[in-house]
Amino acid sequence: MIRDTRISTGYALQGAGPFTDKEYTREFGETELGRAKILVVGAGGLGCEILKDLALSSFKEIDCIDMDTIELSNLNRQFLFREEDVGKSKAEIASRFIKQVVKDVKIQAHFNKIQDFDMEFYRQFTLIVCGLDNIEARSWINKMVVDIAMQHTQYIPLIDGGTEGFQGSVKVMIPTITACFECYKQLIPKQTTYPLCTLASMPRLPEHCIEWAHQLKWPKLYPHTKFDADDPEHVTKMYRMSLQRAKDFGIEGVTKAKTLGVVKNIIPAIASTNAVIAAACCNEAFKFITSCNPNLENIMYYNGEVGVVLASDEYHKLVDCPVCGNRPREVVITTSQITVEQFANEYVKVRFSLVEPDIFYNGGDIYNFKNGNKEDNRLLVEVIPFEENSNDGQLHSKYQLIVVDKSLQNPLKLIVKLE
Template sequence: MKDLSSISPIIDNIGPFNEVPQEYNSQDSYNSLLNSKILIIGSGGLGCEILKNLSLTGFKNIHIIDMDTIDLSNLNRQFLFRSEDIGKSKSEIAVKFIKNILDDDTTLEIVPHFKKIQDMDLEFYKQFQLVISGLDSIEARRWINSILFNLAESENLIIPLIDGGTEGFRGQSRVIIPTFTSCFECSLDLLNVKTTYPVCTIANTPRLPEHCIEWAHQLEWTRQFPNTKFDADDPDQVDWMFNTALKRSKEFGIEGVTKSLTLGVVKNIIPAIASTNAIIAASCCNEAFKYITSTNPMLNNYMMYSGDDSIFTYTYSYTKKTNCSVCGNIAKNIVVQNWWTLQQFIHEIKSKQDIQLINPSLTTSSKLLYMSSPQELQISTKSNLSKKMRDLVSVGEEIVITDLNLPISLKFIIQFEGSYEDPEFS
């Protein structure tokens, strides 16, 4: 077994803020550290740092899952990868690198999974004592958050989720303990809103490289490939988007369209900075160590880091929302304008920061309003899209909204207000 002398002072000497010092036992802490099974989700900028930290801090049984492959643009900050690794699985190469470095530690077991997190069943997640998320996908973070809360409520199995995220010089880490703390869904409104540009500017008078990219993304892609959703993870489609935007920029004499900017615009990516990743990953691993060993109390429950305007951190307890669709127990109230059609309502809820749906289906207790799938139900309910909401739903009636991308249901109580005519045409 690799020498644990570097961390023994932390475990052998109880932390000054330990809330139950009379119950603390250092040998139990060692055993927990050596025997606990930890899952890391994501092996990108944060995931590489987290995997390295855990491997060097005494954790012996680690799994890491990521569906992505290594790209040239990853190499400046995802330090476990090299140029010869381009095109290979991130999780598999990350594990191979760590094992090569720590080949003298025969007790260290790290298992890679080259899959989407949604492809794993509940039995897979039930084997872990802790999950650490280093994802840049809001959709995936919502998914794992709801899965862990479902396990807590249906099987009384509490698996904490430590979530880290970075945006340029800023970042955050948080500890989510299902049924005890607020969850990831509670804080959707804290996330940055995607920058949007007027369609008229994109179509007629572009002035920025982003305008050219959005023209290719919103208008030209739909024109060239109707009924085909653009996949920002497909290299061929990204190349098409870049070349189309570049051609557009040359027509209008606009400079600055690059492949990295193209990917950043279509995926709403803020450039990552290695030092920020390292700080947030360290915070996540610190919380993991404290939880597994019980040496000190965990973060309660949200830490914000800022490195762009001076350097500081701010910690506070983020309160649970009673109308949260995952950890709350009441429906959200939502105001609907009297002139809205069902189509307009769907457009509005998809764009709301605290809802963020992709392809929703809507029902009430008595009828199907619109089903995005299967095709038979989509066809049979499509006619409702042009109907007014006030003709489909009663005041105070509850609407249940589901999305194939999320294993949760969102509940809304409808209230009507405003004009009965679209103000744009009145």
């Protein structure tokens, strides 16, 4: 058992480097490292490496979320698992293994989907590291941290790692400040699709045969049964249909592994690439928490297919990003005696040059301008709750207000501050 991880991190913290902030001290770095609470999303190929690196980098409190169970095919690269673990929760087994090796780390496992938790759960973390191969899940967690920043002015950095074969990338994202994951999505290659006419009449590749069985043959044979790529019996049937199709057209290369890869859109994973990208993710987490050295500016690319190419670059926010492009505007009011009608007219309509604004809060409308002939004398502080913001000690609206007006192309988001 490893009893003192400071042996490996002490050198990095012992003094300021050439680019470190002048106010940095070793004591500050050690204190921040000890009290940081890190969330790792994913306990697969990348996640296992990330958990190991974080624990060995003196992070004391880590949570891990993963909804998957361990499969036999995982064992060649997900080194925290053993054959007897097949069928068990990845998050639980990985966390248990780390706790057995590193004495003073506290790891909490969550055998859940990320969508099972609400905003308050995610707000408890200092930083989030993602080791996911699923674009939808990465988009979801990205929107969550952006929403937290917009609604609570709490900025939880998101470090995203991704690999594909001998290639990988690391992104360091500060919600609403740097480009978010949604801004990057246009750089992600689109999934390969095949014309139905080719699948039906003239297949040339093993992938054509598999997609024919997937898109055309399965719905015809099993019209009331949705294909489940996680069901071994379904996969076997799909493989046999694909293999027969390939034999009919003299095509070689259809295997059960390729069939599963095509229908699940599995990205090829190489253990060494996972190790490189996970190490970079954890280095960035360590630097951000301790301030011992400057962080990566946005994104790092690694390409091991043509020798070794390593480059970092700053990627700018998209102005029209649907997630982070429309930042909430802060509205400061100086009295708690303002009515909803006064707020709608004096603080919203006049300030933002609107026509007939409707104001919504937490899913319901608090002021409908079209029905504004009747006075709304309710006090604003009675309609929307306020909470003290830890950054400035002021009272802020707990959730953002949404303003809709015919003069606006997109809804206007407001955070109300009470002085």
